[in-house]
Amino acid sequence: TICSGERDGIVRYGPECELPCWCKDRGECDQTSDIAYEQIKYARHSDNLEQHHRYANLAVDDNLTTCSSTDFANKLRTDPPWWRIWFPYNASFSYIEMTIKKTSLRYMSYFTVSVTNMSEHQGASITFWPTEEHLCYSGDGFDIEKDSHYVTIKLFCSPLSMGNTIKITLGSTNTQLELCDVNIKQGGSIAHGKPTSNSHAEKAMRAMLLMVRLSKAKEVVLRFDPWWQVDLGGVSRIRELRLTPFYKKSFSGYKVNISTHENYSSWKTVYNDSDSGQKNVQLTFAARHIRIYRSDKTKLSLCEVEVYEVCSYRRWGDTCEKECYCGGETPCDM
Numbered sequence: 001t002i003c004s005g006e007r008d009g010i011v012r013y014g015p016e017c018e019l020p021c022w023c024k025d026r027g028e029c030d031q032t033s034d035i036a037y038e039q040i041k042y043a044r045h046s047d048n049l050e051q052h053h054r055y056a057n058l059a060v061d062d063n064l065t066t067c068s069s070t071d072f073a074n075k076l077r078t079d080p081p082w083w084r085i086w087f088p089y090n091a092s093f094s095y096i097e098m099t100i101k102k103t104s105l106r107y108m109s110y111f112t113v114s115v116t117n118m119s120e121h122q123g124a125s126i127t128f129w130p131t132e133e134h135l136c137y138s139g140d141g142f143d144i145e146k147d148s149h150y151v152t153i154k155l156f157c158s159p160l161s162m163g164n165t166i167k168i169t170l171g172s173t174n175t176q177l178e179l180c181d182v183n184i185k186q187g188g189s190i191a192h193g194k195p196t197s198n199s200h201a202e203k204a205m206r207a208m209l210l211m212v213r214l215s216k217a218k219e220v221v222l223r224f225d226p227w228w229q230v231d232l233g234g235v236s237r238i239r240e241l242r243l244t245p246f247y248k249k250s251f252s253g254y255k256v257n258i259s260t261h262e263n264y265s266s267w268k269t270v271y272n273d274s275d276s277g278q279k280n281v282q283l284t285f286a287a288r289h290i291r292i293y294r295s296d297k298t299k300l301s302l303c304e305v306e307v308y309e310v311c312s313y314r315r316w317g318d319t320c321e322k323e324c325y326c327g328g329e330t331p332c333d334m
Helices: 037-042 056-060 102-107 201-211
Strands: 043-045 082-101 112-116 134-138 143-146 150-169 181-186 196-198 220-222 227-245 255-259 268-272 280-293 300-309
Touching (some): 037 043, 043 056, 056 082, 082 102
Antiparallel strands (some): 082 150, 220 300, 227 280, 227 300, 255 268, 255 280
16 A cells, blocks of 8 residues: 555554554555665676766666666677676575666567676675576576567566575677666565564554565564564474664674573574674574574664574475475485
8 A cells, every 4th residue: 555644743654544553754664675785786787878977777776767788789799798796795695686778678588697706805806706606597588578668577476596696698799788777676585474563562563564575675573672573383493583673883782592482482592693793694403483582782773583493304495485396316406
């Protein structure tokens, strides 16, 4: 529902606009965010259009009228034109939208989308690309939407691809890659939509409304030995936590406590942050309840908590919702 106006000074969303948004700068709260827009400075492409300021970051500047572009199609090249973006964390790339001008559609046959892992230094170089990469899309099996000036190409990574760098490559050298907007989304967290609570009972409902939404612009502020927790509904094997703080200074020095009991009667600490403010916690453990806790602190400020699980045998997908159909003992979830 698109909600216009405000009631009691609070922006709202949801069916009949009954749910309150608690977002920084009153931003939209109920949409899965585009992760590329946040990493605009890490966009690169294979070559630049000389004498024109149409750099790679214009593909993710949230402005459809500004487009990135490689050099013209008649430029002598040894490799096809490409565009890529690096992320300071591993992402589960699941869905991509590329908006281009209609005149560029003729170049989009047989493009590929690939994913790999690189360091920040490697990601800044346009000459480096690892030999190990995962192909998340190849061919012409995409959906398109057209208007009078633009075409939006929509595709899913199949299978879901994990990495920190994603690259779009055209199918031949005598082409030009022009991107007016690139929207990249990652697969969902298993904490999405699950019940939450926190150390202040009167704020528990607010916490639930906030933290079940996948948005980067909202804040839960808890004081005096604060904690926030989620009930996953059953014991899951966890591989990674991704935590987004509102303010880093009110986030470092936290602990991750877990419980496998339905009524969380006992807790175990599986991670203890030593004032570093680490936002991506990669470790394997089994848990039903996950609690973020700051002992002897006065504030806990969180915008988002994402939880990713380890898939069981012959299951794959970001939430392990898909079944493998493999021969013999071949691994199916890579």
